[in-house]
Amino acid sequence: MSNSRIPGRNFLFVPGPTNLPDRVQRAMMVASEDHRSPTFPDLVKPLFPQLKKVFETDAGHAFIFPASGTGGWEAAITNTLSPGDKVLAQRFGQFSHLWIDLCGRLGLEVIKQECPWGTGNDPEKIEEALRADKNHEIKAVLATHNETATGVTSDIGAVRKAIDNAKHPALLFVDGVSSVASLPFHMDKWGVDVIVSGSQKGFMLPAGLALMAASPKAIEAGKKNSSRRAYFEFQDMIKNNETGYFPYTPSIPLLHGLKEALAILFEEGLDQVYKRHHHLAEGVRAAVGAWGLKPCAKEAKWNSDTVTAIVVPEGYDAAKVISTAYKRYNLALGAGLSEVAGKVFRIGHLGDLNELMLLGAIAGAEMAMLDNGIKIQPGSGVAAAQAVYRADPLLKA
Template identity: 60%
Template sequence: MPGRNFLFIPGPSNVPERIMNAMHVSQEDMRATDFPEFTLPLFEDLKKVFKTETGRVFVFPASGTGGWEAAISNTLSPGDKVLMSGFGHFSNLWIDMCQRHGLDVQALDVEWGKGVPAEQYAEILKADKNHEIKGVFATQNETATGVASDIKAVRKALDDANHPALLYVDGVSSIASMDFRMDEWGVDLAVSGSQKGFMLPTGLGIVAASQKALDKMSSAKLPRTFFSFEDMMKVNDNGFFPYTPPTTLLRGLRESLNMLFEEGLDNVFARHKRMGTAVRKAVEAWGLQLVAQGPEWYSDTVTAIYVPEGNDGNEMARHAYRHYNLSLSVSVGKIAGQAFRIGHLGDMNELMLLTPITGAEMAMKDMGYDIELGSGVAAAQEYLRSTKKQIKN
């Protein structure tokens, strides 16, 4: 098919040309005496994205799933009780991982379309007088449902109960795109990945750990080798890695951070909120329903959209790919086939955003959906026009 593929899934996201150029370099000596001149500032600048001054950041050759494993294996022991909630495919996968590691998982089954039940967490934590719960887990952005959760509210639940459990946050599809405040919210372990808000190819699992979390390493009994914080710290402090790092991805990460800081993190978050709102305006104009059940749950990086009953959203997404070279994301888990998803994170501007809205309209019309061509595009256009920055001539 002539032309290029248009990628609008919630990760991997589009890689900007600046980052591709930064990665287009020869392989280098990761033991060279000047390598720390590159890596040590990189570690420090990553902390700015997580908004932590007191924690430290680890970069593993892995995906976000590897980051999950690193977070739990360095801080917990078999049989430790943890409090979790499942409200989508990825939050449930983290539950599954904890169960496979032999943790005692108390998992709350939450209706898909809602997020972390902070009020239920508060009740459970207050009732846990003996502090048997060692970890509290929260997915900030559930990629499968387009649902964002209030991490600050989870911290409040812990504080109100005067509970010492560690707070673990999955920020794979939120960090570097949506506001995240590790120190202010008292997050102990935060997990992200390179292929979403950081605008890189898949391949880096990025984990931030508080000092409280690091203090748990000596008592944590879960096995870890590749994902050992301790092994990383011994050599990271000098600017090196315990094994061969993906140097080309690290060079891309450097350029990613440059781009984020040039735009300004607050501007990055505002841009994502604006893009997410524009997609939601389009969905409203189509007369369709979001999977997220209210504004308090809206994600600014991915929108999941129910299709009319009797239709298959996954088949519609496949049709868009086959006929228009447009990659929309299918729905998975409990809502498989009932919805489709539009990813709008990372390197994204107004005209880029109008592409998946246009293509989705065409594919839905082809599939017999009762929508008016141009309705969603017009709604998004009007919102984007009315909210654009005023630039003096």
């Protein structure tokens, strides 16, 4: 194939960044403006109560940091914990691993519990560790809601129940980067103390905003901790956000995009957003079954509605499938990471997409697998997904 551009749109089906709605792109095409102007709060102030609706919190305080999700993790840790504090975290994928690594770099003592990749948080092991912590030395439990590397979603409500059963005062931190605004999330109901998300997935924006919320308990903990911070200081944000400003220059185009993205989410309705993601994911899972392959998620209860990691047959290289899909069919699929590198490819099914868009990704994945010698029936995955989508279409005739 020549190096010339392939006509038509690139099919972006990695699990983030996701497709940008045209409305969001247009909203971000703004001239430079003064972020200290008298009218700037008109843009900023409504964003915080709307974010709280997405997080489903009345008591929590919403934050918008100009950063990636990793910046949000750092803000969560440095505003609530001190170097030397113990935290409990379970590792079952690349992103749960990265959170553990970040905590170690910030001087925390991480009690790591290993879980098989393809599973998620194990509440029983969490409860057991907390019951054994008689002196309440563990200050926080870190839970990854949706492990993007393996296509696994954990039950955060069960994690909260484990903490409560142990009668332990530990804070509950949740990584919701690839779940919030795509999967149901109930901050107050689940007793989450800090939720960290990012702009480039369910919020349908480019990367660049760490979207967060912290409970009163978490904010109070920040008044007593000894971690150093400047850029990520909660109190600076709280003080400035109350008047509609930021303690430093924000990403103004992204704020305009966030305003439009939130409008899109609320126009569709969050319950419908969650239903659509489940519906689209069911089609992908049907395709995987029709191919005779298996998802990385070890049981149906772990299935993610935002990304499916598909295990290629032994002896085949998933990285070659991904390369063929991109170079030959202009289709971007997610790569396998760390322990599953070369073993899986990932189809992201979150954000601004519909049935026909996803059928295109499934068709492209089929062709890329066939081109690499993987023995599947041509058209089988597409047909299986079509049957799911036709049985209960999102748009009724």
